[in-house]
Amino acid sequence: MRSVAHSLLLWRRPTPLLTLAVCSILALIPLSRNAEWITFCITMMNLIVLTYSLNMVVGLTGYLSFGHVVFWGLGAYTAGALVMATGGPIGYNPYWIVPLGGVVSLVFAAAVGYPTMRLRGAYFAIATVSINVAVQTLFFNLERLGGAEGLPLNRALLRLTDRVTPAYYVLLALLFLAFWTHYGILKGKAGYGLRAILNDEDVAETMGVNATGYKVAIFAAAAFFAGVAGAAWGIFQNFVDPDNFRLGISVDLFVIMMLGGVGTALGPLVGGVIYYVIRDLLILRFPYLHLVIFGVVIVIIVLASPGGLIGTLRKRHRQLRAVLE
């Protein structure tokens, strides 16, 4: 542990160069042409990006966005609806339009965030669940977009030869951006405003922090990441359906976020990898057992170490504070 801590200290903080280096190593994985590995990484990165998105809201403002997966689903459906718009095979690479999925989620988040972020605590939490359920119900019944059966995209994606590799790079880029956005917010002026809101919103407002502005802005920015990830996921899966709004996905995100450490910039990454390893070890023999274990883990984390892994490490090892955020 000591030596790990010391070697981490060499860098002092996660410099852009260092993270770029890590990313370029990760960028080599698709060259292996091992489909199983690449798919595994895509699934994992997708959840990690989503957790970053969630962590930006929960970790930075303290508002529990239980229905966060709604932004992911909207992104997926945006991509699906756009590629299917012409009805025939599309001539361009569909991955170019994934940012539009993010834009739709961003606009939606700003629109619903403005009224709902005035609610606090459980009221906000359940309101987000309600919005998620309402949107899911809408898509269940939207026959133009496939209704409950979902919308297969293979007719539009006929000319797309490689669905997997671009998805990998889109998600890797998103992961890089999400980390730096979170880190930048923590270190920048916005971080002070958000921390003030997290500690005591009324006091923050009295001191001149534009609480509503900050909250809605971070909510919309977080939704953008979830939307882009959703759009990439939809094209990668060749299929979008109302399951993209499943509340169970939010459960995974909360487990990952709390394992790593709520509000920390590295937490989602660390939590995501641990979550995936444990889940993969258990899921074949006991399909639901990993969730029982994670339920216990959440209870223990809340009671014993609210900072998760990263938060606890930061507390225990003073010298790690500069490195781990």
Next chain:
Amino acid sequence: MDLLLAQAIANGLLIGAIYGLAALGLTLVWGIMDVVNLAHGEFVLFGAYLTFVLFSQRGSLGGLNPLLSLLVVVPAGLLFGAFLYRALLRRVVGQPALTTLLLTFGLSILFNNVLLNWFGPDVRIVRWAQSSLVIGGVALPWTRLIAFALVIVVALCLFVFLQRSYAGKAIRAVMQDAEAAAALGIDTQRVLTTAFAVGTMLAMVAGVLVSVALSFSPANGVQFSVTSFVICVVGGLGRPLGAMMGGIIVGLVESFTGVFITQAYTPAMVSLLLIGFLLVRPVGLFGMAER
């Protein structure tokens, strides 16, 4: 059309009463310790599955009448609630909403997946008294009528308990002002334990009624939690009467959506009801403005 309307009202009333009973427990706990128990829906499921197990087993107790299973469920709920409060909830009362919500969220995942491991994802039903009373063409299933009568009995018992007994009066006192109650010599921790035990027990009793009047599976846990929450908001926080009225309103909204729009839209309509109330009248029908 009139018959359809009458049937929709009857269904809404009968189902809504069960929802109301489930929400009673949530509103009691929420009102007294400011903890929104996200595992509340799982407590309802515990009651339902306990009844199911007692009803469908083949041993000496084989085919236990669901009403008799109340004799098991009530003490089990009280003990389970008291244990949970003493072991876990006690540690987070008074902490920020983030902490209490995440703790009960973890419990909800835990309990739900224990049920999923144990019973699988299948939809279950307790096949008991499967016939209906027909009045002027409106069918009233006996199970739901019995459930409705039981809801009234339990709600009256709760009312008498809160108004007359020492423990009930102490609960109301702590709900109004915990510090003043403590200053007058009321053992707050003990009162909170009682309140949580009673709240858990009410949810599990609602689960018994769910098991005979509706179908259920582990997937319904979130739904019961959210529905109970909506009812608490509609009825007003910490108001037992409000919870009953809120339950009936939600039941009617669900059954009217099912009859006049389409069953598929009921979750969305309940969500809209919640958002509408939060925006227009956040204190609910029977709630008072913030102190």
